[in-house]
Amino acid sequence: MAHRSYRLLMRALTLPVLSWLWLRGHKDAGYRERLGERLGFIDPTPASAGGLWIHAASVGEVQAARPLIAALRTEWPDHTITVSTQSPNGARTLRAHWGDAIQHVYAPIDTPGAAGRFLDRLQPSMLVLIEREIWPEWLCQCRQRLIPVALVNARLSADSAASYERWRALMRPVWAQLAVVAAADAPSEERYATLGVPRKHLLHTGNLKFDQRDTQEDAHSLPWLERRAVVVAGSTHEGEESALIASWHELARQIPGALLILVPRHPERFDAVAQELEEGGLSYVRRSRGETPIDSTSVLLADTMGELTLWYLHASVCFIGGSLVPIGGHNALEAMTCAKPVLFGPHTHHFQELYQDVEASGAGERIDSARLLMHTAAQWMRDKTLLQRKGQQARDFVLRQQGSSQRTLETLRQVWAPMHPPLLSPVSAQEAGAQTLWHDPQRITVCDAALFEAPSTNGSTLATGSGRGQAHRISLDLGEGVLRHYRRGGLMARLSPDRYLGRQARDSRAMAEFTLLRRMHAWGLPVPAPVAARQRRAGWGYTADIVVAMIPQTRNVAQCLSDAPLPDAAWRALGTAIRRLHDRQVFHADLNCHNLLINATGEAWIVDFDKCALRAGEAWKAQNLDRLLRSLRKEKERRNPFHWDESGWGALLLAYSGSGSAPAPRD
Incomplete structure (x- = not known):
């Protein structure tokens, strides 16, 4: 009931949220970009399917995620x-x-339609949330699609924990669902445990921002800053800039030639801050215009994005914004990683434990006004020894607590196992008239329509499971492949033998099977590797073809049993192969004796994954085995000879149950 009510609320808020984004676009045009993505209408690259979805809400979360993303990229x-x-x-x-190395999309609004569309199009293997971006509908949709969710660099204040507690009925499934919570600090770890996150899923991995790397090579790239005393005010908010501007004259009198670098948090306020500088009578330049300070310049307005670390590297003293006004403060670690002492105001409740530790270390000091900030900064800059010592204390403070990204990576590695990410090979996509072609460039160098034309020789024909069409052996750059054309069965085959409804390539049967095979191959499951897929649009629908790598020296079970009985070892290999699929929740829509292969060394393989998918639950697994048993009994009636008896089935079930409980098939 709580979740249904939440869904109704979020649906009702969809139009107001979109309107708010449009209005925000008056100040920052970025809010009007790609509004369809907010409703889940994303168009990700085919290569991203089966990969990682990392959600970092805004600047702070992206900065926190940087060390982890760098580690994940290895x-x-x-x-x-x-x-x-x-x-x-x-x-x-x-x-x-x-x-453009990392694909970016805007996150969906937390409604069933938007979140479901987003996940169906992206098809991630795992969702990694940064800090505290917990959206109930996202997690509900992930549960339905068997996508594990990890919360990393997790911070939770006492006020936020109390707020979650008030919404206990809505949030209870969320806490149990999280595969791992990597807490940034010990108090947060305890608060998540109190809310209901299982202890076995909780770890204290530390704050990712301790692992940020400064770029010392940039420190000498701005010669006009090298000989000046510099105060950097980073991530400032409305009310802070005006206070700093009004107080700057006091520091300028004590430290001649000092420069203030103002870095407002939000780009839409850049012009407003410039107007305040005009009214304050300070000489200033704007970074966005390519202007550089001269000796008489008092202020550099850093009205660009992504350069905060650069300014911290050139600073003498850093002020951390959002703390003189009741915002809650921003993270001081980016400045401290650059070996800079920090000053901050009284409002630091977003990072209370961190700032307490910073004060205790001597690397920073709390001030209650802009006037005191200028007085303290001037005192530090006049005493070079003191300034150097505080900078070293800041650096040592960070170094003592580094390693979070590697600890978090190790934790996440256990969640995505047994996925072998390098096997998620690249995918090249191209449009050729009414055709969409996908292929793995590591397996074939050229993909065109000719690849999907069936060879004219009868010797190329291979047996298929359905009997509705033929698969063909074809030559590839490396080895051989199997070309299969999708055909209908039953009554529909008489009306439209090989045409399907739909227009979007990613939703076509060929691309869906290609994507699923790509993920299963990365899991190390006994399936063929995908090579290429084609959707060919025609009128109201499309036809489809797929090419997979040939599994050498294999025959399907029906062929084998037509010649001789299978040994128990082969039945056990088949049971183990099916169990491995089921353990990864892979539902095979047509598990039968034609789609199970045995190679020359007795290894078992499974093929033909049309209409297959990942599926939650357990009951369908017994139904899968029922379907296989029925196909064996059916072939026994149709073929003579067919060397099948029920004793082989017992060996298959025994091996199947070796990886878990075996569902009993119905007679």
Whole structure:
């Protein structure tokens, strides 16, 4: 009932949220970009299917995720990583760090339609949430699609924990669902445990921002800053800039030639801050215009995105914004990683434990006004020894607590196992008239319509499971492949033998099977590797073809039993192969003796995954085995000879149950 009520509320809020985004676009045009993605209408690259979805809401979360993304890129290819944000500032920060190497999308509104569409199009193997971005409908949709969810760099204040507790009925399934919660600090770990996250899923991995790497090579790229005393005010909010501008004259009198670098948090306020500088009578330049300070310049307005670390590297003293006004403060670690001492205001409740530790370490100091900030900064800058010592204390504070990204990576590795990410090979997509072609460039160098034309020689024909069409052996750059054309069965085959409804390539049968095979291959399951897929649009529908790698020296079970009985070892291999599929919740829509293969060494393989998918639950597994048993009994009636008896079935079930409980098939 609680979740149904939440769904109704979120659906009712959809139009107001979209209207709010449109209105925000008056100040920041980024809020009007790709509004359809907010409703789940994303168009991800085919190569990202089966990969990671990382959600980092805005600038702070993207910055926190940087060390983890860098660590993940050592194991996951770039084309498998997708990062979503809710703010355009977050998107700009992501782009500033990685350009187009990492796919970006805007996160969906938390409704069933938007979240479901998003997941069906992206098809991630895992969702990684940064800090505290917990949306009930997202997680509900992930549960239905068997997508594990991890919460990393997880922070939870006492106020936020109390708020979640008030929504206990809505949030209870969420806490039990989280595959892992990697807490940034010990108090957060305890609060999540109190809310209901199982202890075995909780770890204290530390704050990811301790692992941020400064770029010392940039420190000498701005010679006009090298000999000046610099105060950087990072991530400032409305009310803070005006207070800093009004107080700057006091520091300028004590430290001649000092420069204030103002870095407002939100781009839509850049012009307003420039107007405040005009009214304050300070000489200033704007970074966005390519202007550089001269000796008489008092303020550099850093009205660009993604350069905060650069300014911190050139700072003498750093002020962390959002703390002089009741915002709650921002993270001081980016500045401290650059070996800079920090000043901050009284409002730091978003990072209370962190700032307490910073004060205790001597690397930072709390001030209650802009005037005191200037006085303290001037005192530090006059005493070079003191300033250097505090900078070293800041650096040592960070170094003592590094390692979170590697601890988090190890934790996530256990969640995505047995996935082998490098096997999620790249996918090339191309349009050729009314055709959409996908292929794996590591297996074939050229993919065109000729690849999908059946060879003219009868010797190329292979047996198929359905009997509705033929599969053909074809030559590939590396070895051989199997070309299969999708055909209908039953009554529909008389009306439309090989045409299906739909227009979107990603939803076609060929691309759906290609995507599923790609993921199963990365899991190490006994299935053929996908090579290429084609959707060919025609009128109201489409036809489809797929090419997979040939599994050498294999015959299907029906062929084998036509010649001789299968040994118990072969039946056990088949039972183990089916169990491995079922353990990964792979539902085979047509599990029969034609789609099970045995090779020359007795290994078992499973093929033909048309209309197959990942499916929750357990009851369908017994039904899968029932279907296989019926196909064996049916072939026994149709073929003579056919060397099948029920004793082989017992060996198959015994091996199947070795990886778990075997569902008893019905007679």
